[in-house]
Amino acid sequence: MEKATRFTLRVKITVVIFLVLFFLPIYTGLTDNGFYLDLVNRLMILAIAAASLNLILGHGGMISFGHAAYLGIGAYCVGIPAYYGVDNGPLQIFLAVAASGIFALITGAICLRTKGVYFIMITMAFTQMVFFGFVSVEEYGGDDGLVIDTRSNFGSFINIQDNINLYYFILISLIICLFLIHKITKSRFGLVIEGSRSNEQRMRSIGFDTYRYRLICYVIAGCICGYAGALLGNFTNFISPEMMDWAASGELIFMVILGGTGSLLGPVFGAAAFVILEEWLSSLTLYWHFIFGALLIMVVLFARGGISGIVTYLGNRKQ
Amino acid sequence: MDWVLFVTQILNGLQLGVLLFLLASGLTLIFGIMDFVNLAHGSLYMIGAYFCGTFTDITDSFFYGIILAIPATAVVGVIVEIIIIRRLYSQDHLDHVLATFGLILCFDALVHFAWGPEGMAIPLPAILDGQIEILPDIVFPTFRLLIITTGLTLAIILYLVITRTRSGMLIRAGASNRTMIGALGIDIKTLFTLVFGAGAAMAGLAGMMISPITEASIGMGNDIIIVAFVVIIIGGIGSVKGAFIAAILVRFIDTMGRSFLDTFLKLLLSAESAETAAPALSAMLIYILMATILIFRPQGLFPPRGR
Numbered sequence: 001m002e003k004a005t006r007f008t009l010r011v012k013i014t015v016v017i018f019l020v021l022f023f024l025p026i027y028t029g030l031t032d033n034g035f036y037l038d039l040v041n042r043l044m045i046l047a048i049a050a051a052s053l054n055l056i057l058g059h060g061g062m063i064s065f066g067h068a069a070y071l072g073i074g075a076y077c078v079g080i081p082a083y084y085g086v087d088n089g090p091l092q093i094f095l096a097v098a099a100s101g102i103f104a105l106i107t108g109a110i111c112l113r114t115k116g117v118y119f120i121m122i123t124m125a126f127t128q129m130v131f132f133g134f135v136s137v138e139e140y141g142g143d144d145g146l147v148i149d150t151r152s153n154f155g156s157f158i159n160i161q162d163n164i165n166l167y168y169f170i171l172i173s174l175i176i177c178l179f180l181i182h183k184i185t186k187s188r189f190g191l192v193i194e195g196s197r198s199n200e201q202r203m204r205s206i207g208f209d210t211y212r213y214r215l216i217c218y219v220i221a222g223c224i225c226g227y228a229g230a231l232l233g234n235f236t237n238f239i240s241p242e243m244m245d246w247a248a249s250g251e252l253i254f255m256v257i258l259g260g261t262g263s264l265l266g267p268v269f270g271a272a273a274f275v276i277l278e279e280w281l282s283s284l285t286l287y288w289h290f291i292f293g294a295l296l297i298m299v300v301l302f303a304r305g306g307i308s309g310i311v312t313y314l315g316n317r318k319q
Numbered sequence: 320m321d322w323v324l325f326v327t328q329i330l331n332g333l334q335l336g337v338l339l340f341l342l343a344s345g346l347t348l349i350f351g352i353m354d355f356v357n358l359a360h361g362s363l364y365m366i367g368a369y370f371c372g373t374f375t376d377i378t379d380s381f382f383y384g385i386i387l388a389i390p391a392t393a394v395v396g397v398i399v400e401i402i403i404i405r406r407l408y409s410q411d412h413l414d415h416v417l418a419t420f421g422l423i424l425c426f427d428a429l430v431h432f433a434w435g436p437e438g439m440a441i442p443l444p445a446i447l448d449g450q451i452e453i454l455p456d457i458v459f460p461t462f463r464l465l466i467i468t469t470g471l472t473l474a475i476i477l478y479l480v481i482t483r484t485r486s487g488m489l490i491r492a493g494a495s496n497r498t499m500i501g502a503l504g505i506d507i508k509t510l511f512t513l514v515f516g517a518g519a520a521m522a523g524l525a526g527m528m529i530s531p532i533t534e535a536s537i538g539m540g541n542d543i544i545i546v547a548f549v550v551i552i553i554g555g556i557g558s559v560k561g562a563f564i565a566a567i568l569v570r571f572i573d574t575m576g577r578s579f580l581d582t583f584l585k586l587l588l589s590a591e592s593a594e595t596a597a598p599a600l601s602a603m604l605i606y607i608l609m610a611t612i613l614i615f616r617p618q619g620l621f622p623p624r625g626r
Contacts, residue, residue: 063413110610113617117356117412117556121548122613128545129606136598246545250420257417287432293424300418301406 014265021171025164037167043275044174045231050255050267051181052224057253058261059185060217061197062112065120066127067252070100070222072244074229076134079146079239089152089160093230100226101219103130108218112211127244134241145240152234160234170231174268177224182264184220193217254296326457328578329571334463336570337470341525342543343550343562344477345518351557351623352493353511355404356412358419360522360547361540362426367392367523368535369430372439381444385527389520396519400512408511427537438536466528473521474563481559490514494557494623549609555619565620569605576601 021040028037049071056062077096081087107126111119140146151160160166184190196203196210203210233239242248251274259270277295281288346360370391375384399422407418447462481487489510492500501507526539533539550569554561581597588596612620 057413063416065416107610110613114613117350118552118617120356120412120416121552122609125545125549125552125606125609129603132602133599136602137595138598139595246541247420250417253413253417254420257413287428289424290428290432293421293426293428296421296424297403297418300410300414300421301403 010265017265017268018175025167029164034163037163039275039279041167041170041235043271044170045228045235046252046255046275047268047271048174048177048228048231049225050252050259050271051178051264052221052228053252054256054259054261054263054267055181055184055224056218056221057256058263058266059190059197060193060214062214062218063120063253064111064123064218064221065246065249065253066107066123066125067221067225068244068246068248069103069127069130070225071229071232071248072130072134072239072241073100073103074226074231075233075236075239075243076140076146076229077226078152078230078233079148080140082148082150083140083146087150087153089154092152093227096226096230097223100229101223104219104222105215108215108222112214112218124246124249127249128246131241131244131246134244141240143241145238145242148233148237148239151237152230166235170235173227173231177227178264178268181224184217185264189213189216254299258299323457324578326454327459328574330459330463330467332571332574333567334466334470335574336567337467337474338525338529339543339547339550339570340474340563340566341470341521343547343554343566344474344559345521346544346547347551347554347557347559347562348490348494348514349518350551352490352497352514353408354497355408356415356419357404357518358416358544359399359422359426360518361542361544362423363392363396363519363522363540364526364543365430365535365537365540366395366426366526367520368441368526368530368539369434369439370523371527371530372441372535373434375441381441381447381531384441385524388527389524392523393516393520396523397512397516399519400515404515405508405511423541427541430537434535436537438534439530440534441531443531462531469528473524477559486510486513546605549605551619553609553612553619555622557623558619558621561619561621569608572608573601573605576604580604 021044024040025037028034049067052070053064053067056064074096077099078092081092081095086092107123111122111126114122134140135143151166154160158165158169160169185194192203192208192210192213196208196213200210229243232243255270255274256267257270258273259266259268277292278288281291285291342360342364346357349355349357349360367388370388371381371384373384374387374391375381378384378387403418403422407415443462447465449461450458451461451464452458453464479487481490489500489505492505493507493510497507522540526535529539546569550565551562553569554563554565580601581593584593584597584600587593616622
């Protein structure tokens with residue numbers, strides 16, 4: 001009974017959110033206000049990235065402080081081919097996903113041999129490595145970043161040079177990624193991941209090679225985030241190493257925690273709250289980072305369930 | 320190979336290494352005895368530099384600036400520990416990381432508010448601003464030599480404190496079994512606060528000593544903190560000896576990579592591709608070192624016993 005109430009509140013919220021997202025371009029088209037469209041585009045891309053982080057952090061208990069690396073790798077996989085005049089969309093997307101997957105496989109194989117704090121710091125260090133790697137490659141702009149002249153070209157399938165089309169492309173990507181993550185977490189594989197978070201020793205003793213499961217999960221999350229990176233490159237038309245600054249990874253974790261770990265829509269709420277807060281606070285004061293940081297500390301000290309936890313709480317109270 | 324350049328680079332690596340050690344030793348101690356991940360340790364490095372700049376301005380002397388800034392930084396550390404960090408010890412590492420990430424944002428904004436967005440240059444007194452001929456043909460800036468001596472002296476003092484004194488014994492005991500020393504009647508809360516304050520002071524001192532060379536700036540701590548993490552991962556988290564060896568090793572390899580890697584690569588590759596590959600590779604060198612060490616020793620070079 002309790003579960004049913006919670007479920008319906010959730011479903012209602014989900015339906016409302018996606019209806020709003022679906023009709024937003026019509027509204028902005030009528031009012032001629034492109035700003036909100038941009039805001040929501042960024043929000044949805046970050047939501048995909050945060051959802052992929054949630055897969056390893058929330059479900060798998062792997063606290064990666066370097067997830068922004070995949071955003072950067074994905075974006076450079078659009079930018080570098082475009083720099084050489086290759087705008088083939090499927091190829092760029094494939095490169096983004098494959099490169100992220102390979103990076104996740106190599107670093108994951110090393111990181112996952114360690115636990116706890118070591119894991120946090122090593123993921124952070126590897127991302128910093130990629131960061132400095134791109135900073136020192138002058139050919140692709142180094143510090144200053146690289147302007148992407150043309151967006152990915154998907155031929156007659158969809159033309160994302162058009163902003164409205166890009167918006168729907170990102171929205172559909174978000175839905176597909178969330179669906180994929182939902183399927184993964186509900187599958188046998190997802191249960192093993194969940195199990196090795198709560199009791200790794202037991203999972204191992206009943207015969208699961210938890211290291212391998214985790215590594216695969218880590219690679220999947222990397223691939224999804226790399227895809228988000230490819231979208232980000234297309235959306236901003238610009239890439240710089242700044243995107244994989246370790247603060248960017250911290251922000252992704254913040255979104256996951258703010259939204260509530262381990263739930264499907266949590267990262268979407270978290271990304272939304274993050275983008276809106278950022279936009280709002282930075283219009284209030286130059287020193288908005290202070291409020292932001294204080295808020296982060298408050299969330300840790302007092303509200304560990306995140307927004308999703310609040311929704312659950314409200315759902316329960318109603319009943 | 321250019322002999323003069325080589326020796327100078329060794330000294331540069333040593334100088335950067337001891338500064339890094341000052342930061343990493345605090346980090347590794349805080350982690351070792353409190354099991355606390357402090358991302359905001361770099362912020363104390365930054366705060367130290369800014370304090371030193373302001374006090375140098377007021378007193379018109381770099382020495383007084385440092386002498387006043389060290390306790391000031393320690394006090395900031397103690398206050399932060401009492402207000403926020405103390406509440407976090409019992410929570411998990413993810414909470415530590417998030418809350419201290421929040422602290423970094425707060426510190427950066429506060430420094431921005433108090434000192435403005437521009438960096439702050441700190442003038443050296445004339446006596447330190449010269450160069451000394453240490454070996455025939457090899458001249459080295461006096462101030463950098465002073466950094467090396469200060470750093471090495473502090474490392475020795477720290478070693479003696481940890482191995483020979485009662486508080487050092489408590490710190491070591493805390494690192495291997497916290498619950499037990501609590502049960503034996505040691506006031507862990509105060510011990511934690513003191514260690515945190517001492518770590519803050521050392522990080523601050525590192526910031527003070529680098530700032531006449533690079534100037535104090537917002538975010539200066541955020542770049543070095545990751546390298547400090549690499550150091551304590553290589554050295555073994557909780558080990559001060561490991562932190563020392565790893566800090567010197569990391570900076571040494573970093574400096575050497577930046578100066579000589581392109582020459583070395585030119586032996587293997589064409590001049591053109593060496594020019595492109597060398598900067599990227601040398602920037603990644605320490606992380607590659609870390610990965611290699613981790614493959615063979617996941618716990619670092621000198622993991623503390625009893626954990």
